[in-house]
Amino acid sequence: MVLADAGLTLAPDDPRTQVAKQILAPLTLELTEKRIAIIGANGSGKSTLLRLLNGLVLPSSGTVHVQGRNTRSEASAVRRSVGFVFTDPLSQLVMPTPQEDLELSLRRQKLSKKQRQEKALGILASYGLDHLAQSSIYELSGGERQLTALATVLAVDPSILVLDEPSTLLDLRNTQLLMQRLSTLDQQIIMSTHDLVLAATFERVLVIEAGQVAFDGAPQEAIAAYRKMAS
Template identity: 45%
Template sequence: MFRSPGVRPGGAPPVTRGDAHGIQIRDVWLNRGPTPLFCGLSLDLTEPRIGLVGPNGSGKSTLLRLLNGLMAADRGDITVAGLNARTHRRDLPTRVGFVFQNVDHQILFPTVREELTFGLVEQGRSRAEAREEAERLLALHGCGDWGDRAVDALSEGQKQLVCILAAIAPGPPILVMDEPLASLDLATRLALAARLARLPHQIIMASHDLDLLATFDRVIWLDAGRIVGDGSPGEVLPLYRAHEMARAAAQDTLS
C-alpha cells in the first residue's frame, strides 16, 4: 500500500470550504447481499482531488454512496465535513454533493431552473431565494440563459453540467462523482474536466479515465473492497495499469 500527502497540481485553486474536516472513514463494514465487501475499511480523505480506480464491482460506487448517505454501513463510522453520515443523513446534501454517471438517474425536472432550485428549496430556501441563487450559479458558469431551457433539449455534456451545478447549488464543500464523464466524447470530457479543475470544492471521483486522474492529488485503488494501492497518481496508476493489462492478457488467453 502506498501513502502520499499529494501536492496540488498545475496551480489549480485550493479547496476553500470544508477542507478542515474532509472525510473520515473508521472501521467500516458492509455486506453486499451475503458477501462481505468492506471489512474494517478506514481512510482519511482530505486532499483536494482524490480519484478511485478499480475494476467494476470493486466497491468504488458503493464507497461513494456511503459518503453521501445513499447507503449506510453495517458497522463503523463515516464523518463528512463534521457530520456523521449515519445520524445526519438528511443533512448530508449541505456537506456533500453527488453526481451520477447516468444523467437520467439524477435529473428530475423538465427545466434547468427547476432542477437547480429543487435542492435549495429542500434546504429551506424560499422559492424566490432559490431562483435567485440558481440564476447566480448559472451566470457564474457561463450559462446565464439556460434557466428556461428544457433539459431534454440539452446535449449530454450540457446535461452533465446541469447535474454538477445542481449538486453544488446547496453549497456543499465536497463533491463526489461516479464516472461523471464516461458517456461523453473526448472534446466534451476535456471541457468538463477543465471546469471541474476550477471548482473550489474537494472532489472525490471514481473513474476509468487514468489521464484525468493523473492530474489529481491522490489515487486509491480498490479491488473487492480492499485497498490495493493508495498514494500519488505517479505511484499508483502505473501499477494499476500494468495489473489491468496483465488481467486483460489472461482473459484473452482464456477466450
C-alpha cells in the same frame, strides 16, 4: 473525512440457501487531500465506497465520519455538506428544465420565488447554460446535462463534492469542459474515474480491487499498480 473499519456486506435473501455477499471489505481511511481519485475495474466497489461518504449507503460494519459527523446518526447534516454527482445526470435531474432543477435545489434557502428564479438563471449563466434555461432536459447534450447536474449540486454550496465517474457518458470536448469547471472549485473533490490521464492530475489515487483498497498513494505509482493488476 474518516472511515474506521467501514465495510458493506449484504445479507442473503434466504440465509438457509445463500451466504452473505461482501461488497466492500472493512477499511480504514483518512481522506484529507483536496483532490482524490478512485480507480478500479467495473464492479470493484468504487461506487459503493463513494456512496458511503455521504450516507447514501450506510456501512454494515464500522463507521464513517464526515467533518466529525457520523453518517448513520447525522445523515441529514452529512448530505447537506457532501454533494454527490452521479454517472448519469438523468438519475438526479428530476424537473423538466434546467432552470426548474436549479430552483428546486435553491428551495433549501430562504428566498422568494422571484429570487430563486433570478439566482437559478445567474447560476446557469455562470456555466454558459442560460440559453438552455427553459429547454427540456432531454434536449440537452450529455455534457450540458452533466454541467446542469453539477450546478444543481453546487447551488447549495456543499463543502465536499463526490463524483461517480462523471465523464463516462461524455465525449472528449464535454469531459474537458466538465474538468475545467471542476478545476475552479474550492471544495474537496473525491471522484471515481476510468480515465487514467485524468486520475494522474489528482493529489492522491486509491485503487479498488474486489472490494478492497489495493493501492493508496501518489498518482503515478497508483496508476502503475492498477495497470499491473489489469495485465
